[in-house]
Amino acid sequence: MTTTPTADWLRLDQQICFSLNAASRAFGGVYRVVLKDLGLTYPQYLVMLVLWERGDLPVKKLGEHLRLDSGTLSPLLKRLEAAGLVRRERSARDERSVEVRLTGEGAALRERALxxxxxxxxxxxxxxxxxxxxxxxxxxxxxxxxxxxxxxxxxxxxx
Amino acid sequence: MTTTPTADWLRLDQQICFSLNAASRAFGGVYRVVLKDLGLTYPQYLVMLVLWERGDLPVKKLGEHLRLDSGTLSPLLKRLEAAGLVRRERSARDERSVEVRLTGEGAALRERALxxxxxxxxxxxxxxxxxxxxxxxxxxxxxxxxxxxxxxxxxxxxx
DNA sequence: CGTCATTTAGTTGTGCACAACTGAATTGTG
DNA sequence: CACAATTCAGTTGTGCACAACTAAATGACG
CATH class of the missing domain: 1.20.5 (Single alpha-helices involved in coiled-coils or other helix-helix interfaces)
Known part of the structure; x- marks a missing residue:
């Protein structure tokens, strides 16, 4: 009999989700330390990664790459803008869209992120x-x- | 030559952390749907799992099992208390400590969580x-x- | 052309994670 | 006993995730 009783499934140490969460948070801890020098949080770092790799993008595209919506990105991008790493500019062609552009400082930060x-x-x-x-x-x-x-x-x- | 150039490490799709985060959030999405019937969020569910498995515990012990501190647990436990699933009682022996106890309703919820x-x-x-x-x-x-x-x-x- | 559905950012509200701090209770030490 | 260090829960403040919503611009269609 190798099947697992239903009740045992509830046991904490059987939960992958818990392990996944723990690993995710442990990663967060390491990133917090490593990224402190760059003045970035981990989600901010992910945004910068996308911009470094793909160049300037509208918020929509950024969200697709990162699976994040504007509710998360809008305030995050404001903070990156306040830090001088990006600018946000309404697209001239489509005024609904906002282009996120790296500043010189934002592009330069890539070197330190390598x-x-x-x-x-x-x-x-x-x-x-x-x-x-x-x-x-x-x-x-x-x-x-x-x-x-x-x-x-x-x-x-x-x- | 199988070594990876430094710059490629920055590529988004090479980042485990990103995969881990994505998996963690995807889990969150599934749990949100599955737990809605129980009226629990995923972190609240984890707290209930610990209580179901180990019985009543002080906040401190709960935090050790879940790797969470009081800054996260205190408001979460208040919400569980407001939902009628737990009670919080100052320990008579050590008045610094707060025991988290399952209510009848909280214990009964385990059946539906199985x-x-x-x-x-x-x-x-x-x-x-x-x-x-x-x-x-x-x-x-x-x-x-x-x-x-x-x-x-x-x-x-x-x- | 005018109307309506869609697209796009942004805002609001809830909940979680975590750092830094407060304050009360307890413990250790002289 | 007195008093310093520690322990414990809670609070505050920042940032993220996500749902639900708003508002403006665009595009499709009659």
């Missing part, structure tokens, strides 16, 4: 292949959960 | 062994990150 991923990777104690494998697992998990979330939506079904 | 883990597990699309393995990986990661966070603390060193 060592961040290596420090983080070192902190994990994982080698590159282990990281890659874990990442693949997590992405698979995310995809499954997103699909399931749609199905669970009452009266909505799958599109 | 199906939650199975629904979540189903949503992941992973089988029991895959879940177990992922969990082990994540716990290993968390332990490494916690250790690294201590070392990174400037001027603090390892104890």
């Amino acid at each position: 060592e961040v991923p290596r420090r983080i990777a070192a902190a994990t104690g994982f080698d590159v292949d282990e990281i890659r494998e874990l990442r693949a697992r997590l992405d698979q998990l995310t995809a499954a959960l997103d699909a399931a979330a749609l199905e669970e939506m009452p009266g909505q079904g799958v599109q | 199906e939650v883990p199975r629904r979540i597990a189903a949503a992941t699309g992973f089988d029991v062994d895959e879940i177990r393995e992922l969990r082990a990986r994540l716990d290993q990661l968390t332990a490494a990150l916690d250790a690294a966070a201590l070392e990174e603390m400037p001027g603090q060193g390892v104890q």
Whole structure:
């Protein structure tokens, strides 16, 4: 008998979600330390990563890359603007849209950020292949959960 | 040449942290749907899990199990108390301590929560062994990150 | 052309995470 | 016993996530 009794599923240490949360928060702790020099929080760092990689973007596109909506991004971008790292400019072509542009200071910060991923990777104690494998697992998990979330939506079904 | 250029480390899709965050938020989305019936948020559910498993506990112990401090737990527990699921009582023996006790209603809620883990597990699309393995990986990661966070603390060193 | 649905940022409100602090109770030490 | 250090819960302030909403601009269609 290798099946698990229902009640045991409730046991805290059986919950992946708990492990995932713990890992996520532990990451947050390491990032907090590493990013303090750059004056960035972790979500702000993610926004900067996207801008460094893809160049200037409207808020909408930024949100798609990061899976964040304007409710999260609007105040975050204001803080980045107050820090002098980005500017926000209404698009001339479409006045609904706001372009987020790196300032010189924001672009320059990339140099100092180059060592961040290596420090983080070192902190994990994982080698590159282990990281890659874990990442693949997590992405698979995310995809499954997103699909399931749609199905669970009452009266909505799958599109 | 299989080594990765430094600049590529900055690429968003190479960041485990991003995958981890995405998975964590995707989990949050599924839990939000599944727990809505119970009237619980996901962190509130975690608190209830601990209480169901371990019985009444002081806030301190609860925080140790969940890696949360009073700044997070105090308002959360107030909301659980307002919902009638727990009571908070100053310990007679040590008046600094506050015991968190399940009410009858709080204890009864466990019955309805029994199906939650199975629904979540189903949503992941992973089988029991895959879940177990992922969990082990994540716990290993968390332990490494916690250790690294201590070392990174400037001027603090390892104890 | 005018109307209406859609798109896009932004705002508001709720809840969580965490740092820094307060204040009360307890413990350790002389 | 007195008093300093520690422990514990709570509060405050900042920042993020997300739902629900607003307001303005755009686009589609009759």
